[in-house]
Amino acid sequence: MKKVPEIGGAYKGNTSRWFSRGGKRFRRLLSPLKGTPLVYLEIGVFEGASAGWVCQTLLTHPDSRGYGVDPHLPWGRFDKEYMEEIRRRAIDAIEPWKDKFTIIRDTSASFLKSGFLEDDSVDIIYVDGSHIARDVLRDAVLSWDILKPGGIMLFDDCRRKHSGRNPDAVVNGVDSFRKCYSQEFDILLDGIHTAFKKR
Numbered sequence: 001m002k003k004v005p006e007i008g009g010a011y012k013g014n015t016s017r018w019f020s021r022g023g024k025r026f027r028r029l030l031s032p033l034k035g036t037p038l039v040y041l042e043i044g045v046f047e048g049a050s051a052g053w054v055c056q057t058l059l060t061h062p063d064s065r066g067y068g069v070d071p072h073l074p075w076g077r078f079d080k081e082y083m084e085e086i087r088r089r090a091i092d093a094i095e096p097w098k099d100k101f102t103i104i105r106d107t108s109a110s111f112l113k114s115g116f117l118e119d120d121s122v123d124i125i126y127v128d129g130s131h132i133a134r135d136v137l138r139d140a141v142l143s144w145d146i147l148k149p150g151g152i153m154l155f156d157d158c159r160r161k162h163s164g165r166n167p168d169a170v171v172n173g174v175d176s177f178r179k180c181y182s183q184e185f186d187i188l189l190d191g192i193h194t195a196f197k198k199r
Contacts, residue, residue, distance in 0.1 A: 037063040044129030045070035048093030055097035066101035112142035136173030155194040
């Protein structure tokens with residue numbers, strides 16, 4: 001088994017710095033929502049860095065609820081044992097809020113087609129699962145109907161410089177969604193961190 005690297009992170013012992021390094025714009029955008037009743041969906045939990053921050057900072061209203069979807073399957077250089085450790089860390093990260101935040105072990109496509117969340121029921125959706133363009137597009141399309149009018153959809157890793165040389169880049173999936181749904185949202189953030197507000 002590959003050793004999980006101890007490199008610090010955004011939330012108590014997490015190894016990945018993705019959310020701590022790049023999430024400042026997201027945190028500034030979402031922080032004003034603290035204390036309001038929210039339903040939050042995170043597609044792609046990994047080890048729970050962003051989920052921990054959301055639980056601690058945003059889901060403070062008694063009626064707020066959060067859901068994270070991640071199959072925690074082996075991918076790339078991460079083998080099964082490694083991903084089981086990552087899943088354990090995610091569960092540990094949200095332990096203080098386990099009655100408020102639920103991690104669902106499933107693929108995003110399966111979960112989003114299940115009807116678990118009703119149309120117009122979710123306030124914030126963070127699309128950060130598969131980083132393959134067609135999967136990003138699918139996750140956005142399948143989750144759009146469950147997002148409330150006025151709700152916010154977030155995308156990470158939208159590196160414009162990758163769009164031409166890598167057809168599978170996240171930004172290409174986001175751009176495809178943008179072209180098809182541009183009449184249905186306002187742009188709150190644009191760039192490596194992108195956020196749309198549903199009209």
